[in-house]
Amino acid sequence: MTEVDVTHMTPELLVSDFAGTLMLEEGAVADAYRAAFAAFEIQYSEADIVARRGASKLGVFRDLAARSYPAEQVEQIARAGLERFQAELDRAYREQPVEPIPGVEGALRALRDAGICLAVTSGFPRSLMSSLIERLGWTDLFETAVSADDVTAGRPAPYLIFKAMIDLGVQDVRRVAVVGDTALDLEAGNRAGAAWVIGVLSGAHDLPQLGRVRHTHLLPSVAGLPELFGV
Numbered sequence: 421m422t423e424v425d426v427t428h429m430t431p432e433l434l435v436s437d438f439a440g441t442l443m444l445e446e447g448a449v450a451d452a453y454r455a456a457f458a459a460f461e462i463q464y465s466e467a468d469i470v471a472r473r474g475a476s477k478l479g480v481f482r483d484l485a486a487r488s489y490p491a492e493q494v495e496q497i498a499r500a501g502l503e504r505f506q507a508e509l510d511r512a513y514r515e516q517p518v519e520p521i522p523g524v525e526g527a528l529r530a531l532r533d534a535g536i537c538l539a540v541t542s543g544f545p546r547s548l549m550s551s552l553i554e555r556l557g558w559t560d561l562f563e564t565a566v567s568a569d570d571v572t573a574g575r576p577a578p579y580l581i582f583k584a585m586i587d588l589g590v591q592d593v594r595r596v597a598v599v600g601d602t603a604l605d606l607e608a609g610n611r612a613g614a615a616w617v618i619g620v621l622s623g624a625h626d627l628p629q630l631g632r633v634r635h636t637h638l639l640p641s642v643a644g645l646p647e648l649f650g651v
Contacts, residue, residue: 440623
């Protein structure tokens with residue numbers, strides 16, 4: 421695909437990751453993984469957790485359960501592990517505040533006021549994602565919200581992005597911006613052919629990790645997007 425000069429353009433659609441990109445995520449996800457892996461004796465390393473940040477959570481359990489169980493048991497164990505993961509995460513978020521990354525809500529509303537459609541995507545199951553969006557008071561903020569339950573494969577597959585485009589009738593990936601805090605977010609944006617592939621340093625992966633993946637921009641957080649797009 422021919423690269424597009426986006427210097428003087430604004431996107432039609434911004435597709436953003438959720439936890440770590442818009443919502444503060446300070447270790448609850450990794451802790452929930454550890455508890456679920458331990459409960460079902462799934463072999464893992466800390467590197468496995470880091471490398472799979474941003475991925476479909478069911479996909480993570482399928483991948484890692486395959487190391488410890490025969491093929492005919494993998495799906496059952498993966499779904500049970502996901503259920504335990506979600507219960508652990510629900511408990512963690514009940515016991516601690518659910519907070520946006522500073523400056524994010526104002527930035528998103530400024531983008532909307534400028535005519536940019538907003539979509540949020542997540543590797544979380546639909547029920548958890550919807551609950552967190554409601555707790556943040558963001559039910560009116562996005563034109564669509566796409567969860568891991570809505571697509572056949574999670575990141576780095578581009579399907580979350582494509583589903584958001586389908587939901588909103590956006591046909592040209594050259595008018596789509598993708599933003600996220602993990603390498604898998606950026607890989608998905610590249611596979612989708614998005615004109616803007618933006619990494620933010622507010623979540624799971626640091627500058628060297630994001631910098632190794634093709635991107636158009638790296639920012640401290642989503643709060644910098646209005647300036648980037650000139651709105």
